[in-house]
Amino acid sequence: MSAKYILIVDDDPDLVETVSMMLESKGFEVGKAYDGIEGEEAIKKRRPDVLILDVMMPRKNGYELCKELKSNKWTKEIPVILLTAVGEAVPTTSYTHADGMSVEAEDFIPKPVDAATLVEAVQRLL
Amino acid sequence: MEKFDRIKIGGLKVLEEGACVESSSPLEDNRLGPAVCAPLAQQRLNLSFFTHVAGDREVLCTTSHNGEAALTLLRSRADPAASLALKPGTSILAVYPHDKRPEVIGTFIRSLARARVVIHGLASSPSAISVVLSSSRIKPAVEQLFEHFTFPGFASPEEFFSAQAPPKEYLEKVVATYQEKVNKVYWIIPQSDLDLWGMSIASSDILAGFADALMEMGKLGLAIPFLVALPGLGGQEFILSFSTARRQSGSHRLEACATGDQGSEVRRILTSHLADIRPMRLTPVAGIFLHGPHFGDRYGIAHTLVAALAQAHIKLLALSCTISSISLIIRQHELAAAQVILGNTFAAPVESAPATSGS
Numbered sequence: 001m002s003a004k005y006i007l008i009v010d011d012d013p014d015l016v017e018t019v020s021m022m023l024e025s026k027g028f029e030v031g032k033a034y035d036g037i038e039g040e041e042a043i044k045k046r047r048p049d050v051l052i053l054d055v056m057m058p059r060k061n062g063y064e065l066c067k068e069l070k071s072n073k074w075t076k077e078i079p080v081i082l083l084t085a086v087g088e089a090v091p092t093t094s095y096t097h098a099d100g101m102s103v104e105a106e107d108f109i110p111k112p113v114d115a116a117t118l119v120e121a122v123q124r125l126l
Numbered sequence: 127m128e129k130f131d132r133i134k135i136g137g138l139k140v141l142e143e144g145a146c147v148e149s150s151s152p153l154e155d156n157r158l159g160p161a162v163c164a165p166l167a168q169q170r171l172n173l174s175f176f177t178h179v180a181g182d183r184e185v186l187c188t189t190s191h192n193g194e195a196a197l198t199l200l201r202s203r204a205d206p207a208a209s210l211a212l213k214p215g216t217s218i219l220a221v222y223p224h225d226k227r228p229e230v231i232g233t234f235i236r237s238l239a240r241a242r243v244v245i246h247g248l249a250s251s252p253s254a255i256s257v258v259l260s261s262s263r264i265k266p267a268v269e270q271l272f273e274h275f276t277f278p279g280f281a282s283p284e285e286f287f288s289a290q291a292p293p294k295e296y297l298e299k300v301v302a303t304y305q306e307k308v309n310k311v312y313w314i315i316p317q318s319d320l321d322l323w324g325m326s327i328a329s330s331d332i333l334a335g336f337a338d339a340l341m342e343m344g345k346l347g348l349a350i351p352f353l354v355a356l357p358g359l360g361g362q363e364f365i366l367s368f369s370t371a372r373r374q375s376g377s378h379r380l381e382a383c384a385t386g387d388q389g390s391e392v393r394r395i396l397t398s399h400l401a402d403i404r405p406m407r408l409t410p411v412a413g414i415f416l417h418g419p420h421f422g423d424r425y426g427i428a429h430t431l432v433a434a435l436a437q438a439h440i441k442l443l444a445l446s447c448t449i450s451s452i453s454l455i456i457r458q459h460e461l462a463a464a465q466v467i468l469g470n471t472f473a474a475p476v477e478s479a480p481a482t483s484g485s
Binding site: 011015017018033038059112 | 418
């Protein structure tokens with residue numbers, strides 16, 4: 001059986017590297033993209049089993065990309081985990097949980113990401 | 127002009143509107159914590175870039191409006207013979223991922239040399255290699271990078287620059303400052319059995335020779351998990367500090383130099399490309415890589431790290447904080463103690479150190 005393919009889209013290359021290592025160590029195949037437009041191109045090339053999507057990115061942010069995917073019949077079934085800078089640790093951002101809910105992502109995880117939580121979330125969505 | 131095959135790489139980014147402080151002291155007096163990190167943390171200054179080599183030399187970057195404040199703080203604690211210089215109008219330019227490949231790091235440095243960039247600091251993170259340079263040199267630097275690399279997101283420098291102005295809404299929302307009681311780190315990864323190389327060169331002008339040396343190390347199958355470069359005392363020299371390890375094909379992980387001593391070969395390569403240098407090798411050393419603590423959005427995280435190591439009497443040989451991660455080099459026999467203290471200081475999963483050769 002081939003490994004499940006997870007696509008990470010984040011403009012923080014260190015986070016992409018780290019999450020990629022975490023998921024590869026659990027047997028997943030991982031794709032990487034560094035902004036929303038690159039992410040969109042990567043999805044066209046290969047449909048991911050789960051998409052991990054940062055919210056705050058240049059060119060096209062995670063909410064925009066998520067909204068587009070969920071309104072397209074070919075991509076709306078792709079499970080999306082949004083990585084959001086909201087919550088107790090980040091009092092200065094104006095992104096809200098409500099924003100995340102409105103774009104119909106399957107899950108959202110606050111940054112800084114807890115590795116185990118992220119892997120569990122991916123496994124839950126497969 | 128000599129032509130090179132362009133290297134396909136993930137991306138590049140520019141962080142503009144910064145200021146950089148270069149600091150060096152003639153005395154190795156363990157002043158990093160009390161004289162550098164503590165005052166910056168107390169004044170809640172976020173750092174976007176921070177490097178240190180034992181000696182004591184540092185380069186730090188902050189936002190442009192905090193540059194003067196950082197200089198004043200450091201000056202208030204500095205040794206009278208110390209050298210401190212503020213460089214306003216700086217930017218940080220990074221490419222990623224380097225995958226620890228010397229040819230990627232070497233090509234990055236070669237591009238900067240060809241663009242005639244004055245380098246205020248170089249540092250690696252687990253994924254990226256970053257340079258601090260004058261904002262006025264960003265355009266020629268990026269143009270040179272496009273001569274040597276291809277980036278999937280941008281076909282040309284023009285495309286890259288046109289994408290650099292994010293919408294106003296994005297700017298309003300992008301500010302995020304993490305304020306946890308215990309700093310969370312995604313992963314703390316130790317790596318033992320590294321060689322640490324240190325050398326002083328006359329100026330950053332001759333870094334092209336170092337770039338060529340890195341290319342040759344790449345052909346040897348070596349990896350560069352850590353690199354910092356920064357001006358030395360009074361800007362009269364330029365310090366290079368980097369670690370080498372054997373690269374394991376098809377893997378993110380690095381394997382230590384367990385089979386054969388690469389030291390003499392690395393020394394030969396360095397001296398053949400850089401005239402009149404005396405590379406110093408320290409071995410074995412260990413690296414600890416704190417992946418993604420978002421140090422740039424958390425004032426005081428470098429201080430937390432440095433204070434924890436000092437409390438455990440662990441000597442920091444070199445430190446790099448760039449992008450969102452922290453990399454540090456210590457003596458190998460202090461690795462276990464460092465893992466314990468960092469595990470107690472940060473909320474993070476800690477990976478066990480791989481077995482060393484002969485163990």
